[in-house]
Amino acid sequence: MQKVIETLLIGLTTGSIYALMSLAIVLVWRSTRVINFAQAGQAMFATYIGFEISSRSEVFWLGLLFAVVGGALLGAGVDYFFMRVLFKHANSGPAAVVAPVIATLGLLGLIRSIVGLSWGGEFKTIKSPVSTDGYTLGSTTIPFSALNAVIIITVSIILIALAILFQRTNLGLALRASAYAPEIAKLAGIRTAQTRTIGWAIAGGVGGVAGMLVTANNFLSPYSLDLLLVFGFIAAVIGGLESMVGAVIGALVLGIGLTIILNYVGTSLVFIGGFVVLIVVLLVKPDGIMAKGKVRRA
Amino acid sequence: MELWRKARFAVRKKIAFFILLGWALLIIGDRVDELRVYQGAQIAMYTIALASIVLLTGYSGQVSLGNGAMMAVGGYSAALTLNNLQTPIWFAFLMAILVSALFGSLLGAAAARLAGPYLAGTTLALAVGLPAIANQFSFLGGEPGLLFDVGFPPESFGEEFTQYKWFFWISGVIALIALFITSNILQSRFGRTWRAIRGNSLAAELAGIHSARMKVLAFTISSALAGLAGAVLAMNISLVAPGAYSLALSFALVTGAVLAGVSSLPGVVLGGLILVAIPEIADALAGSLGSADKFNNYLPGLISSVLLILSVIYTPNGPGENLRKHLGKKHA
């Protein structure tokens, strides 16, 4: 029984971090119709900035703030300088389908190389803001610590904030309109290109939070967020790529599923487990869990 | 009747071309030092792997990031066959082709309903997950992997004939044969059908093409090629290990394919050359900059990322397309 509760709690924690990443991916997908593989790269860059600030100031939350800002700026920059150029040039031939995917892969490699060349590949650590000791109930200590709780709370706050943004504000309306029906949105006076950049900025900032949270008390290296990339992406696909709620649900499902595999099956099968979960979901619902009937695809 | 004679003539010309190419490689192999010969073997390996991407992505339009995983299937099949059954080398390579074709057909069947980002994501998950399986089952050798020993060149070749040259010969011959067969497949009605599906799946269906079946076929053949490349890689480094078939390899293959023209089969040679040349160039750059090797491992990544981005933006269909546009020739 204890193991079940442990598994659930840890699954929730990891799932909530994946939720941030999958949200970012869905955000970009909906606004640009591009799967941004570089999302994790942007998050990694933002986390390194956060590392610099937090190790100098000894305050984790300050580092987190800078990571969010850095991530947002980078996200906006990528959209403005990179994506627009890309769409202008690569829009014909068999590669038009492939081009954006490949381009973001290239961008991921580029960010990684720059980070590696600037900071070196050695492991860095970011100290967690709260204790990482597990809570003790009676005689047993469960592997759920204050940090885990902080992660869940932080993610929940962000999700609520984003929900309010999207449902209750003009900006949110503009974002949704630009993504779903760009032509009509333009007719309604919305500056879709700018709105899209804002969407990328939000995605980048959210990614920065994910990176900082997952790295707290863990090792940071140019490759440490690769897992986040893969799992964030799988979570987004499971959720259906079209809905933010789906992204979150998909992430939680994935997080819990993977932790079950980790605890009950074996550590090496976690990755292929992710693949299996993905394939199973897609076979049953090729457009993801939240897809309702015919949904717009690429 | 005319068409028949013409077609046979074209095939004969192609065979002559490949034989000429093989002869040229033979001469080159004798003239260069061992490092270049070894790199030649790696280039041959890459050409086969890139051919698999050209077929799958360039022709049938399915973006897969998991060719590295298929290479792993091929490499491990070959190693397990060779080590446990003590068969001749060619049989091990044959097993690599068959097993990865099988896996490919399964993957293709599952993936036939997926498109675009869903397919890319699924194959990405496979690329990350499959090599890690080696750590779960001890007969797969875990992280250190399994040794793959194809043996030494025949004594009659003399003492100067190094093992790396032997690898060059074997991988070169395999690559030539594989490219020949692939070229024929791509120029046949299969190739045309795939291009039709890639262009407009709905229109193709209306024209009577069974798109799902053709997509699975594309996956199967592409995986067979990737598996063969994986076995050749295993031979070249005398090892199969999860690290040799990492996600980085899948990314590198996509990079090479796009750089050289994702729908151009002759481009795979250029792509292979580029993939082997990038670490060399990075090394030379690092040497002149004098930085510690801990930074050097990021230079190849930097160069290939920059090249990839530039080529996707400016020559998304490969340098061949721009050359054609420039020379004003119509693409038939």
Add this chain to the structure above:
Amino acid sequence: MIGKTRRKRTWFVAAVLATGSLLATALPANAETGVTSSEIKLGITLPLTGAASPGYNKIGNAMNAYFKYVNDNGGVYGRKINLIQKNDEYSPQLAIAKTNELILKDKVFALVGPLGTATYTAVHKSVGIARRGVPSLFLNTGFSGFANKKSFPTSFTILPSYAMEAKIAAQFLKENFAGKKLGLVYQNDEFGIDALGAFKAAGVKFDVSIPYTSGTQSSATAQTWVSQLAAGGAQVVVFFGVTSATAALLGVAAAAKYAPQWVLGSVGSDPLILRALGVPVAVLNGALTLAGNPSPNDTTDEYVKQFQEINTKYNPGVAFDDYVLQGMNVGLMTVQALRAAGQNLTRKKLISAMETKGSTFASVAYSPLGYSKTSNVGHTGYYMAVMDATGDRKPFGGSVVLYTTDSGSGPVVKATPKRPAMPAKGLPSNS
């Protein structure tokens, strides 16, 4: 259509031939690869970055620092040593690629201190070290399989094997912890399995035995280890893994308030690096570890003192720890080996010098060296040390009690340590 294809194809063949002729290089006539009248080129592959790199990535620079010191003082018979470091990230196929570069491109004279069991196994086979006759000195790994002179004729180990280490640990466990519940965590490749076999042969039974895959160490996986160890009630936990895994295990155990008696293998136990990786000093206090060298803080030891001086001058800004000590020691032994091979330096002579004179070399480690015509094994023993509240390492029981043994079924023998004196100013003058 055919005409166009023909033109494309001809262009193609021409391009291939052109590239080929550009690549053609005449094979250079050479005295001995990697040796000129002014320089000796040596190569090393090690993890400068990646999961296994913490600590080990200092070894190359430490060796280099020592070589620079020797170069500034006349070199080896007037030749300067040039060490080329290549980062293999502890990955076998990357090690193969980098070693190919070292041997085929950089054309080094010999390999010194290549690191890792899986990496070197792959490299030896794939690159053909023995076939090419490349000397490979002072392998930075303890896998007992390398002690086979027939299979590895040009390779020489320096560290005692993990099998030896496990036998000694087993002896110590039997003498001091009989009746306690034992736990074992080990890296499940040749590294750990070597040790596992030796424990079994020595009759030590572990109540909890946990293998982990190299590269998967993290706080998440360490969580599962600690859960299993705690559930099994292990009171003494033996650990055979790299430093980053040690850190993960100890860190998680501290957070879970699980505090058994730790017995750490020699590989991943440097206290400075562990603390840099976030392990609290309180956890290290009282941990036992097998060691072959004196503590790097022991300035009463003539080797340590001399190496520290060289480190301050030639490796500035780098804290002197176990890894730096190890690196400099390998440097010291390499220079002695190069000198013993004579002025007319060839690969064959270097190997022969190791076989005939290697056992007399000066080295910081306490145990005797076993090099001979039939054995390529270096050091053969360890002593048990305990870490104190400052994270420093002191001999268990106050003074060094050396255990020596072999990788096979030979007995574990207690002996008094006896080392050759450190050469004057740290500069060998042997021949």
